[in-house]
Amino acid sequence: MNRRDALKLTGSILGTTVIGAACFLDGCKRANRESGLITTSDLALLDELGETILPATDRSPGAKDAGIGIFMKTIVTDCYAPAEQQRFIDGLGQIRQRAEREYGKGFMELSPIERYGLLLPLDKEAREAAGKGETHYFSMFKQLTLWGYFSSEPGATKALRYNPTPGKFVGCIPYNEGDKAWAR
Numbered sequence: 001m002n003r004r005d006a007l008k009l010t011g012s013i014l015g016t017t018v019i020g021a022a023c024f025l026d027g028c029k030r031a032n033r034e035s036g037l038i039t040t041s042d043l044a045l046l047d048e049l050g051e052t053i054l055p056a057t058d059r060s061p062g063a064k065d066a067g068i069g070i071f072m073k074t075i076v077t078d079c080y081a082p083a084e085q086q087r088f089i090d091g092l093g094q095i096r097q098r099a100e101r102e103y104g105k106g107f108m109e110l111s112p113i114e115r116y117g118l119l120l121p122l123d124k125e126a127r128e129a130a131g132k133g134e135t136h137y138f139s140m141f142k143q144l145t146l147w148g149y150f151s152s153e154p155g156a157t158k159a160l161r162y163n164p165t166p167g168k169f170v171g172c173i174p175y176n177e178g179d180k181a182w183a184r
Contacts, residue, residue, distance in 0.1 A: 037077050037085060042092055043069040045107060049095070050145040052115040060159035063149045071148035072141075084140070091137025095122075 038046070046069035056062030076088050095118070099107040103114055110118065119138070126136035149155040156162055161180045 038073040046072045049141055053145045054149050061154040063145050066149045066152035066154045068148045072144045087137050088140050
């Protein structure tokens with residue numbers, strides 16, 4: 001499978017285009033990479049944002065267990081165009097401001113229920129923006145969380161049924177309602 005096909009598949013899984021896709025199609029890192037773009041406190045916030053989007057359950061680990069913050073930092077720093085990077089960083093600032101405005105404390109101090117309550121309207125805004133053909137910063141967080149989680153070892157092996165390749169070919173595998181999806 002070539003990069004273009006992989007990107008199309010990822011886009012179909014996420015239900016939209018992948019932000020920063022041009023870098024993958026080019027097959028190179030951006031030369032204008034900024035190492036200080038995302039700080040250590042941003043990483044902690046990204047981990048908690050990811051965990052709010054994909055929390056741990058009794059059946060699977062959460063996004064934080066997959067190291068989602070460092071994944072987001074890598075993709076944003078190495079693959080996003082400067083305008084996309086700025087939208088992402090501005091979005092982090094808006095989430096911090098919104099938490100202070102609505103709850104009187106920082107996002108990191110919010111309970112899981114408060115975090116969910118803060119992100120739910122952002123998800124609605126992101127869907128409305130997508131309907132208009134615009135990119136909302138929350139879509140970036142959500143896409144990166146899903147992509148990073150399901151391509152990580154915990155996501156692929158514990159949240160999905162994992163079948164390591166190479167392995168023997170079994171052409172017909174029974175599926176029972178409620179089974180996890182397959183990962184390869």
